[in-house]
Amino acid sequence: MIQVESLRKEYDGVVAVDDVSFTAGAGEVFGLLGPNGAGKSTTIGCISGLLSPTAGRIRVLGHDVMRDSRSAKSALGVVPQEIAVYEDASAEENVTYWGRAYGLRGGRLRARTSAALELAGLGDRAREPVKRFSGGMKRRLNFACGIVHEPRVLLLDEPTVGVDPQSRVRLLDLVREQAGAGTCVLYTTHYMEEAESLCDRLAIVDRGRVIASGTLEELRTLTAERDLVRLTGRFDPAAVSAGLAAAVPGVEVVSTDAAHLTVSVEEGSRRLPALFSALASLGAEIRETTLTRPSLESLFIKLTGKQLRE
Amino acid sequence: MPFLLASAVKDLRRRARDPLSLLLWVAIPLVTGLLLDLAFGSEGSGPSAHLLVADRDDSLVSGLLVGAFSQGELGELTRVEEVDAPAGRRRIEAGDASALLVIPPGFGADALAGRTSTLTLIRNPAQQILPDILEESLGLMLEAAFYLRQLARAPIALFSTAGLPSGAATYPDSTVASGAVTINELVARVQPYLFPPVIGLETAEPEPDARAERGFAELFFPGMVFLALLFMARGMSEDVWRERAQGTLRRAVVSPRGLGEFLGGKLLAGAVLLAVVGVAALLAGRFLFGLDLRGVALAVLWITFAGTAMLALFVLVQLHATSERAGDVLTTAVLFPLAMAGGSFFPFDVMPGWMAAIGRRTPNGWALDELSRILSGQSDLAGLAAAFAGVLAVAVAAFLLALRRLRSGFATGG
The missing domain is CATH 3.40.190.10 (Periplasmic binding protein-like II)
Known part of the structure; x- marks a missing residue:
């Protein structure tokens, strides 16, 4: 349903998205996972028609978003990262208005408005002015505005940012319901746990490029079932990089500086005493240690040398 | 309902929920007119x-x-x-x-x-x-x-x-x-x-100057109406920044209907409000100031057309500002000189000749003159048709330029 081929987007010579390609099908939740500024929202912006790609091709249900934008847009539902609703209108007026923007009329518009508000858990607050809503309720209304026309492709750009836990669970359930109904969902997030619980397939993006993609299982294999050990203290980066791997077989230095060290190692908890001993012999001073089991987080750190929230 | 109308209805509903700003735009010129009327009387006879x-x-x-x-x-x-x-x-x-x-x-x-x-x-x-x-x-x-x-x-x-x-x-x-x-x-x-026979005294009285016969309220009234239109047009033009800040402009960009109907709806809503204000202003002129108004329907139409063209021009100015604050300063900087030169603060009749000549060439001054002619029953059909066509052309040109600016990055923050 969505085909993105070699997408590139530049702003004044700065590359925001570089050679991004992926496809997503009906009933599938495809995740774009990456830190802030990785290029996720720019990718969504290009697919939705908000931004013009510098290069590449995007098709939605076979319609080229540049050449046949109206058809492509008609098939899309967009839930932007920023809440995009009229605070001085009621929830019902908001959903109705955006339903009209997608060509809904008469009884079907009324039925769909009602259904979208019920889905978002706002059925009993439909006539209230939005300015009285909590942040979570506005997020859900934002979602309702994006699905009122039953889009076949739904673009969700970090829809749970700043949302209370209850609304977050509700929103994730809504996404699952949409995918269950056959909608192709493209979901961007920097929350690892959301991606793990929601997405059928993922592309991990950093600095505008896809650095890994596949199903959750495929991505986990990329970590080779290795644990990540993160240490804080005082280190000699040159000595650690040169000597640690030789001192402790199977240890791989992911990143290091004077105060931090991250290594990947199989069966980390069993290898910790040897690791500490080797580091002591290399003149390091350890103050704190964290061991992370194989996950998207550890994969991301392994691939980029940094944490997702950095 | 077409999306254009839906957009207009949406904006009208939003305006109806914020009547204070609308009232303020209209009240400032109306109160000024009332004060002038109280100070100088509406009969035009001056103090007695x-x-x-x-x-x-x-x-x-x-x-x-x-x-x-x-x-x-x-x-x-x-x-x-x-x-x-x-x-x-x-x-x-x-x-x-x-x-x-x-x-x-x-x-x-x-x-x-x-x-x-x-x-x-x-x-x-x-x-x-x-x-x-x-x-x-x-x-x-x-x-x-x-x-x-x-x-x-x-x-x-x-x-x-x-x-x-x-x-x-x-x-x-x-x-x-x-x-x-x-x-x-x-x-x-x-x-x-x-009765000295050698001195002949011939008394010649010039034709009475129609303008001199006009009362203060009548003199100031068209200017007050246009001041209200300018305030309204400027105030309503700020809405493009509000739409951008709350993200609804972006949502409009990604919807299949696009920005043309979205912006058109905004102007249509503005036109409806301007017409309502035009009717209210003319009624106020009739009943508060006792003005003898002719061609009221035509005057309302003219107020609506001219006001909508001004709204489109102000929107265009807002869209070329770098920030909401800059837009505010820029439109204010446009509004006040236009209002002063264009006869909204001081009627052309009391301006020095050179200043009135310049004022009559400003867009609002020209439109104000036309309104005065309509209200006094001095407008002719051909001139009116040309004036309406001119205003329509300005409004359409401003609309197209504004649409181009919206599409070229304003909506996305560019």
Whole structure:
């Protein structure tokens, strides 16, 4: 349903998205996972028609978003990262208005408005002015505005940012319901746990490029079932990089500086005493240690040398 | 309902929930107009003096004196009301009139006999100019009476010394005939001075200036209407920044209907509001200021067209600003010079000629002139058609340019 081929987007010579390609099908939740500024929202912006790609091709249900934008847009539902609703209108007026923007009329518009508000858990607050809503309720209304026309492709750009836990669970359930109904969902997030619980397939993006993609299982294999050990203290980066791997077989230095060290190692908890001993012999001073089991987080750190929230 | 109409209805509903800003846009010019009307009156006659007269003499001479205040141009300026002296004093103390003239008993007889007599003029201290005018006028009248008495001493003496025979209601025919002959001789004697044959005086009065006949309210009214339109157009144009800040503009960009109908709806909503304000303004002009308005339907249409074109122009300016604050400053910087030069603060009639000529060439000044012509029934069909076409062309051009700017990055923050 969505085909993105070699997408590139530049702003004044700065590359925001570089050679991004992926496809997503009906009933599938495809995740774009990456830190802030990785290029996720720019990718969504290009697919939705908000931004013009510098290069590449995007098709939605076979319609080229540049050449046949109206058809492509008609098939899309967009839930932007920023809440995009009229605070001085009621929830019902908001959903109705955006339903009209997608060509809904008469009884079907009324039925769909009602259904979208019920889905978002706002059925009993439909006539209230939005300015009285909590942040979570506005997020859900934002979602309702994006699905009122039953889009076949739904673009969700970090829809749970700043949302209370209850609304977050509700929103994730809504996404699952949409995918269950056959909608192709493209979901961007920097929350690892959301991606793990929601997405059928993922592309991990950093600095505008896809650095890994596949199903959750495929991505986990990329970590080779290795644990990540993160240490804080005082280190000699040159000595650690040169000597640690030789001192402790199977240890791989992911990143290091004077105060931090991250290594990947199989069966980390069993290898910790040897690791500490080797580091002591290399003149390091350890103050704190964290061991992370194989996950998207550890994969991301392994691939980029940094944490997702950095 | 087409998306264009849905967009207009959406904006109208939003405006209806914020009536205060709409009222403010309209109220500022309306209040200004009301203040002007209260200050200068809506009849166009300017200020008038209110003279209370306590005539305790009640003679022919005192009657002539009081009557003189009601004659000619002085009569247009002065309203005379006869009162008794105590009541007159109370009213002057209450600030109820410009001055009180007290004519003492025996004033007429003293005047005819050439004896000194004292008139009392009590001024209202709260007023400056009007009591001055009354005092000066009274002084002139008394001076004229003095010279008249000198000239007509003989006939005056004839009547004053002879007096009415006892029991008679009128003078005897012989006295009247004698008086007539004396007056005739007097006129014949002064005729060469009063009507010198060698000097011909031709009095030429120019055609009355229609504008000069107009009252203050009528003079200011079209300007006030356009001031309200300018305020409204500028205020409504800010909505593009609000739409951008709340993300709804981005949502409009990604919807298949696109920005044309979205922006068109915004202008359509503005046009409806401008029409409503136009109707309200004309009703206010009729009932508050008593203006004789012609071509009201055409005037509402013109107000709507011109106001919508101004709205489109202000939106265009907002879209080229770098921030909401810059847009605010920029549109304010456009509004006030346009309002001042374009006849909204000062009518063209009271401007120096060169300034009025420039003002009439500003978009709002030109539109204001057309409104004045429509309201006074002086517009012609061909001129009106050309004016409507011109305004429509400006509105469409501004709309297309604004749409281009929206599409070229304003919506996405570029």
